[in-house]
Amino acid sequence: xxxxxxxxxxxxxxxxxxxxxxxxxxxxxxxxxxxxxxxxxxxxxxxxxxxxxxxxxxxxxxxxxxxxxxxxxxxxxxxxxxxxxxxxxxxxxxxxxxxxxxxxxxxxxxxxxxxxxxxxxxxxxxxxxxxxxxxxxxxxxxxxxxxxxxxxxxxxxxxxxxxxxxxxxxxxxxxxxxxxxxxxxxxxxxxxxxxxxxxxxxxxxxxxxxxxxxxxxxxxxxxxxxxxxxxxxxxxxxxxxxxxxxxxxxxxxxxxxxxxxxxxxxxxxxxxxxxxxxxxxxxxxxxxxxxxxxxxxxxxxxxxxxxxxxxxxxxxxxxxxxxxxxxxxxxxxxxxxxxxxxxxxxxxxxxxxxxxxxxxxxxxxxxxxxxxxxxxxxxxxxxxxxxxxxxxxxxxxxxxx
Amino acid sequence: xxxxxxxxxxxxxxxxxxxxxxxxxxxxxxxxxxxxxxxxxxxxxxxxxxxxxxxxxxxxxxxxxxxxxxxxxxxxxxxxxxxxxxxxxxxxxxxxxxxxxxxxxxxxxxxxxxxxxxxxxxxxxxxxxxxxxxxxxxxxxxxxxxxxxxxxxxxxxxxxxxxxxxxxx
Amino acid sequence: xxxxxxxxxxxxxxxxxxxxxxxxxxxxxxxxxxxxxxxxxxxxxxxxxxxxxxxxxxxxxxxxxxxxxxxxxxxxxxxxxxxxxxxxxxxxxxxxxxxxxxxx
Numbered sequence: 233x234x235x236x237x238x239x240x241x242x243x244x245x246x247x248x249x250x251x252x253x254x255x256x257x258x259x260x261x262x263x264x265x266x267x268x269x270x271x272x273x274x275x276x277x278x279x280x281x282x283x284x285x286x287x288x289x290x291x292x293x294x295x296x297x298x299x300x301x302x303x304x305x306x307x308x309x310x311x312x313x314x315x316x317x318x319x320x321x322x323x324x325x326x327x328x329x330x331x332x333x334x335x336x337x338x339x340x341x342x343x344x345x346x347x348x349x350x351x352x353x354x355x356x357x358x359x360x361x362x363x364x365x366x367x368x369x370x371x372x373x374x375x376x377x378x379x380x381x382x383x384x385x386x387x388x389x390x391x392x393x394x395x396x397x398x399x400x401x402x403x404x405x406x407x408x409x410x411x412x413x414x415x416x417x418x419x420x421x422x423x424x425x426x427x428x429x430x431x432x433x434x435x436x437x438x439x440x441x442x443x444x445x446x447x448x449x450x451x452x453x454x455x456x457x458x459x460x461x462x463x464x465x466x467x468x469x470x471x472x473x474x475x476x477x478x479x480x481x482x483x484x485x486x487x488x489x490x491x492x493x494x495x496x497x498x499x500x501x502x503x504x505x506x507x508x509x510x511x512x513x514x515x516x517x518x519x520x521x522x523x524x525x526x527x528x529x530x531x532x533x534x535x536x537x538x539x540x541x542x543x544x545x546x547x548x549x550x551x552x553x554x555x556x557x558x559x560x561x562x563x564x565x566x567x568x569x570x571x572x573x574x575x576x577x578x579x580x581x582x583x584x585x586x587x588x589x590x591x592x593x594x595x596x597x598x599x600x601x602x603x604x605x606x607x608x609x610x611x612x613x614x615x616x617x618x619x620x621x622x623x624x625x626x627x628x629x630x631x632x633x
Numbered sequence: 634x635x636x637x638x639x640x641x642x643x644x645x646x647x648x649x650x651x652x653x654x655x656x657x658x659x660x661x662x663x664x665x666x667x668x669x670x671x672x673x674x675x676x677x678x679x680x681x682x683x684x685x686x687x688x689x690x691x692x693x694x695x696x697x698x699x700x701x702x703x704x705x706x707x708x709x710x711x712x713x714x715x716x717x718x719x720x721x722x723x724x725x726x727x728x729x730x731x732x733x734x735x736x737x738x739x740x741x742x743x744x745x746x747x748x749x750x751x752x753x754x755x756x757x758x759x760x761x762x763x764x765x766x767x768x769x770x771x772x773x774x775x776x777x778x779x780x781x782x783x784x785x786x787x788x789x790x791x792x793x794x795x796x797x798x799x800x801x802x
Numbered sequence: 803x804x805x806x807x808x809x810x811x812x813x814x815x816x817x818x819x820x821x822x823x824x825x826x827x828x829x830x831x832x833x834x835x836x837x838x839x840x841x842x843x844x845x846x847x848x849x850x851x852x853x854x855x856x857x858x859x860x861x862x863x864x865x866x867x868x869x870x871x872x873x874x875x876x877x878x879x880x881x882x883x884x885x886x887x888x889x890x891x892x893x894x895x896x897x898x899x900x901x902x903x904x905x906x
Contacts, residue, residue, distance in 0.1 A: 340666065372761045375689040382697025386669060389704055393662055405708065408701055415697070432761050637809045645813045652817050652840055656824035661832065668836050671817075675843050679868075682810070682854040687868050691846075694872050699839065699879045706832050706883040710890040721827050722899055728826030736819030743815060747808040750856075754806075757859030764869075767862045775866070779873045786877035790884035 241535065248537040251278070252364050275367040279356045286543075287508040288318035294554045301558030328497035333396055336494065340394035345495070345502035347387035352506050355380040355513040360435045362526045362539035374432040377517060378419055381472070384510065385411045388481075388491050391503070395494035403490025406565065407474060407481035413572040414471035414478075420580045421465040424457055424587040425521045434517075438525030447531045451524035456603040457587040462522040464580045466552075469514045471572070473507065475553050477560040478568060515549035516542070575618055582610050640681060648674030659720050661707045669700045683756050686764050810851035818844035831889065831896045835882045842875045 246253065255274050259267045292307065292315060299306025307314035332338055358373035360366040370376055385408050392404020426432055429440045443450050452458030471478040474490075482490035492503045519525055523545050526538035563571070586603050593599035651671030655664045672695040679688035722728070768776050821840030828834060846868045853864025890896050 340663075370685070372685050372689055375686065375693065375761075379689045379692035379697070382693050385701055386666075386696060386704075389701070390666065393704075393708075401708075405705075408705075412698070412701060430762075637806050641806075641809060645809070648813065649816055649820065652820040652824075655836060655840065656820055656828070656833075661830060664833060664836065668840065671840065672843065675817075675847060678810070678813075678847060679850050682850050684850045684854065684865060684868070687846075687850055687865060687872070690869060690872055694876050695839075695843075698876055702879055702883050703832060703836060706886055709887050710832065710896040720829060720833075722829045725827040728823060731826060732819045732823030735822055736815055739815035739818065740812060743808060743811040747805060747811065750807065752805060752807055752855045753857060753859075754855070757854065759859065759862065759865070763860075764862065764865065767866060768869075772866050772870075775870055779870055783873065783877050786881050790880040793881065794884035794887045 244535040244537070248363055248539075250537070251362070251539065272367065279367065280353065283353075283356065283509055283512055284505060286512060287505055288322070290508055290550055291321070292317050293550075294557075297551070297554045298558050301555070322501070325497055325501040330497040330499060331494075333494050335396045337394040337396070340390050341494075342499075344387050344391035344394060345499045345506065347390065348384055348506040349502050349509070351380045351383040351387065352509045352513060356509075356516070358434055359513065359516045359520060360438050360525055361516070361542050362537070365526075365539060366435050369433060369435050372432045373434045374422060374426065374437075377434075377513075378415075378422075381418075381510075381514075382415065384506070385415075387506075391495070392491035395491075397494050399488045400491050400493045403481045403487045403493065406487075407491055410474070410478065410481065410568060410572075411472055413569060414468040414576075417464055417468040417572065417576050417580050418472055420577070420584060421461045421468065422517075422521055424461045424584055425452055427584070427587050428452070428591060434520050434525075438520055438527060441524040442527040444531040449524055449527055449529060449531070451522065451527075453522045455590065456600065456607055457583055457590050458522055460579070460583045460586070460607050462518070464576055464583065465518055465522065467576055469518060470553065470556065471568070473511045473514055473553075475511070476557040477563050479557075479562060480565055480568060511550060511553060512546060515546045515553075518549060519545040570618075575614060579610065579614065583607070638681075641678075644674055644677050644681060648678060659715060662704065665700060665703045665707060668703070669696055672696055672700065683759075686761055805855075807851055807855045811848060814844040814847040814851070817841075817847065829897050829899055831886045831898050831901075832883070834898065835879065835886065838882075839875060839879060842871065842878075846871050 255271055258274060259270050262270050295317070296306040296314070307317040310316040310320045332341055355377050357367045358370050358376050388407045388411070389404050392400040392402075392407070395401070425437060429437045431437060431440075441449065441451050448454070453462045474481050481487070482492075487493070492500060495503055519542065526542040528534045528536060528538075528541055586606055589606075590599050590603050593602065648671050651667050651669075651674055654667035655671060658664050658667055672691065676688045676691040676695070679691055818841050821837045821844060823837070824840065825834045825837030828837065849864040849868040849871065851864075853859055853862070853868070856864060859865075886896055889901060893901055895901065
């Protein structure tokens with residue numbers, strides 16, 4: 233491993249650990265009995281402040297980026313370069329009237345956005361955001377993350393059902409069906425990582441990737457199974473967060489706004505926040521599992537603070553999300569389901585087998601060749617077969633042709 | 634720990650309230666949401682019993698899958714409309730008596746015999762790694778059988794609920 | 803209550819009775835299934851409690867039993883609800899006392 237002397241320079245080591253040191257310094261003022269609890273509380277406060285801030289920045293970034301893609305300027309009225317737009321949006325949503333439909337189920341209607349935001353925030357508790365920067369280092373961290381992710385589905389249903397609006401209900405049912413289908417893929421593509429690392433703890437998964445050959449890191453995405461797993465994970469993550477091209481639950485042209493049609497004001501803002509937080513957390517997990525978490529991309533860059541790498545990678549994924557939204561058209565519902573169950577899921581299962589093969593073939597170049605050949609062959613064969621089937625391939629118009 | 638912590642009482646109350654609401658509420662979707670509360674309470678009770686893996690598995694399976702399945706079934710059978718002639722069956726007093734009787738017997742059995750059971754109060758040091766080792770070691774046969782069962786159940790459920798072919802009229 | 807174990811067992815017994823009551827008094831087939839799920843969950847709580855306070859927690863018997871039971875319960879729910887939907891398609895009702903004919 234080629235490391236620069238900067239990596240051991242006390243200034244950079246302290247910069248890397250600045251948040252940990254800050255927390256320890258603040259906690260030091262308290263009596264010893266209260267310190268563990270206060271440390272966790274500070275971590276919670278940090279998460280609750282940082283990610284909504286990031287959300288505000290991302291909304292501007294997204295609107296600007298989409299504007300660029302669509303050859304227009306985007307928001308540029310509020311503040312320099314439109315940077316204060318989220319402040320204006322926030323004031324607007326806070327002062328708007330909170331409308332609850334007359335026949336709506338008021339309690340469930342009220343609880344739905346809360347359940348969403350709370351469960352999404354819980355997911356951040358196990359993500360390692362830098363060296364020694366994880367709120368709770370749980371033994372079963374990955375399982376916890378997915379358990380919290382599963383709970384968000386229910387809030388979507390609650391929102392759609394309690395609104396007593398056909399668009400809301402249809403949007404919610406679509407969203408739930410889609411999330412369940414792609415959740416299977418999300419879990420199975422992560423299992424490949426667990427098979428190699430031998431741990432469900434996310435800091436351990438990062439530690440396993442934080443080694444270098446020459447200047448290049450051992451991230452899982454640089455292996456055949458890791459690349460395939462990461463692509464499947466990215467597809468599933470896009471569907472799981474209802475982002476374009478899988479944004480059918482909110483398809484404006486047919487469903488108004490999907491399950492949050494009947495939400496306004498602050499509750500709508502909570503839904504909006506929940507969606508973006510889910511994007512951050514799922515990108516954070518993808519970063520942790522496949523992109524080496526907080527580790528640096530080259531061994532001579534290890535002096536850069538670890539949290540910069542983590543948040544940089546997350547923001548890169550967010551950029552890809554926005555790019556896809558500006559580029560790809562929306563799928564049809566049957567295409568979405570067929571894609572999940574007939575292509576992505578079988579491919580992910582095959583990837584599990586390939587991962588096992590990789591694990592047991594031992595070191596050497598042979599496993600690189602064998603695993604790559606199997607995956608590429610499967611991709612080509614499955615792609616060919618499925619493009620031929622009428623459910624999946626090009627749309628045939630019965631009368632127009 | 635010789636006595637029960639206040640957290641236990643809180644979680645037990647939450648779980649039982651969720652269960653009672655499930656049984657008593659009229660609107661079926663409310664029942665489904667109430668049973669989710671009961672499932673969540675149970676998962677927290679598992680966590681309180683230091684069974685981290687089982688608790689998270691409970692949330693993932695019950696809240697993430699079973700509750701959603703129930704909700705789908707309710708909507709597919711038009712269960713969100715209230716039935717005209719009440720939600721309880723005609724023989725509900727009999728059912729109540731049976732349930733109360735079962736609870737009385739179970740409660741008596743527990744209270745009469747719990748003193749005879751050896752108990753230890755140290756927190757068991759069990760990691761997820763141990764559970765994984767046990768699953769593919771000592772319990773590998775049940776694991777295979779569960780895998781077979783889940784496959785059979787998936788295929789069975791799909792076939793049972795699949796659209797019937799339109800009969801010629 | 804004398805010991806922690808008794809507390810957990812009593813909660814499980816009460817939950818079991820609630821589930822049984824629900825399965826017996828409700829008319830809707832889905833609610834009956836939910837009642838059965840509650841009973842299964844109560845059994846799981848017993849298993850975990852016995853694992854936690856039993857003499858050999860490192861053997862993992864109760865824990866494994868509970869995990870397998872969760873997996874089986876998921877399969878049971880899927881098949882049960884599939885049956886309810888199939889019956890609804892056939893008879894247009896999910897009320898159990900209206901489905902009393904043996905002829906389809």
